[in-house]
Amino acid sequence: GDSVTQMEGPVTLSEEAFLTINCTYTATGYPSLFWYVQYPGEGLQLLLKATKADDKGSNKGFEATYRKETTSFHLEKGSVQVSDSAVYFCALRTGGGSNYKLTFGKGTLLTVNP
Amino acid sequence: DAGITQSPRHKVTETGTPVTLRCHQTENHRYMYWYRQDPGHGLRLIHYSYGVKDTDKGEVSDGYSVSRSKTEDFLLTLESATSSQTSVYFCATQGEGNQPQHFGDGTRLSIL
Numbered sequence: 001g002d003s004v005t006q007m008e009g010p011v012t013l014s015e016e017a018f019l020t021i022n023c024t025y026t027a028t029g030y031p032s033l034f035w036y037v038q039y040p041g042e043g044l045q046l047l048l049k050a051t052k053a054d055d056k057g058s059n060k061g062f063e064a065t066y067r068k069e070t071t072s073f074h075l076e077k078g079s080v081q082v083s084d085s086a087v088y089f090c091a092l093r094t095g096g097g098s099n100y101k102l103t104f105g106k107g108t109l110l111t112v113n114p
Numbered sequence: 115d116a117g118i119t120q121s122p123r124h125k126v127t128e129t130g131t132p133v134t135l136r137c138h139q140t141e142n143h144r145y146m147y148w149y150r151q152d153p154g155h156g157l158r159l160i161h162y163s164y165g166v167k168d169t170d171k172g173e174v175s176d177g178y179s180v181s182r183s184k185t186e187d188f189l190l191t192l193e194s195a196t197s198s199q200t201s202v203y204f205c206a207t208q209g210e211g212n213q214p215q216h217f218g219d220g221t222r223l224s225i226l
Contacts, residue, residue: 032212043118043204043217044157051212089156099164100145100208101172102215106156 002027006090006105013080013112021075021108023064023090031092033057033066033073034102038087047075047088080112117141118218120205126224133192135221137205139185145208146188147215148172148180150201157204163188195225 006023013019025031032051036044048057053068062077073090090105117140127133137146145164149157149172159172161180169180177199179191192199202222206215 034214036217043219044206046214046216049214101159101162102147102157102206104156104158106154 002031002092002094002103004090004092004103004105006088006108008106008108010109010111013110015082015112015114016079017112019075019077019080019084019110021088021090021110023073023075023105025071025073025090025092027071027092027094027103029094031094033064034091034093035062035064035073035075036089036091036104038089038107040086044089080110082112082114085110085112118205118207118216120203120218120221122221123219124222126226127195128226129196130194133195133223133225135190135203135205135223137188137190137218139188139205139207141207141209141216142185143207143209143216144185145215146182147206147208148178148188148190149204149206150174150199151204151220152201160190160203197225199223200225 003026034049035047037047038044048059050057050066056065064075087107089107091102119138121136147162148160158174163169163182181189202220204220205218208215
């Protein structure tokens with residue numbers, strides 16, 4: 001079945017450091033890929049997405065490129081801020097019609113210190 | 115973001131009691147989902163709906179039932195709550211086509 005593996009963390013960085021959170025997947029067909037972010041006490045918010053191979057999703061300085069050859073969708077940001085502290089989830093979606101379902105990784109807790 | 119309201123936001127109850135969580139959306143989205151979030155597991159799908167009165171099971175559906183009598187409301191029921199169902203529950207909705215899912219703010223449920 002479909003699965004998502006992401007680095008479990010926690011990840012602790014200093015402000016302005018470079019961030020990479022690794023995400024790899026196993027899926028049948030051609031999934032769409034997503035990164036969601038969850039701030040403390042809140043629900044998940046879509047951060048970025050990519051729907052086909054070589055697509056790059058970007059938002060708020062975060063980027064991820066859909067790599068079909070390595071089945072990866074790593075999240076990167078060049079300079080993190082304290083406000084980026086949150087849990088980040090990688091997810092994939094296959095299917096269509098009545099069968100749209102997301103499969104999530106276990107989440108990576110990011111803490112950014114001033 | 116999609117107008118999704120979950121109620122209640124917090125609930126404490128006792129083992130063996132019935133519990134119903136409500137998800138209400140104002141976006142007229144066709145698809146609705148219930149997830150639970152537990153440490154070390156990420157989010158796991160409980161049940162989902164692909165239209166009024168059309169529902170199906172997710173990966174952790176045992177002990178849960180759902181109903182969707184109108185587009186805007188999706189109810190999750192624990193018929194007889196157990197301590198293993200202590201969790202944070204999230205509702206999500208999705209529109210047609212390749213649209214992303216949007217999430218509510220969650221319900222924190224504690225079963226003593």
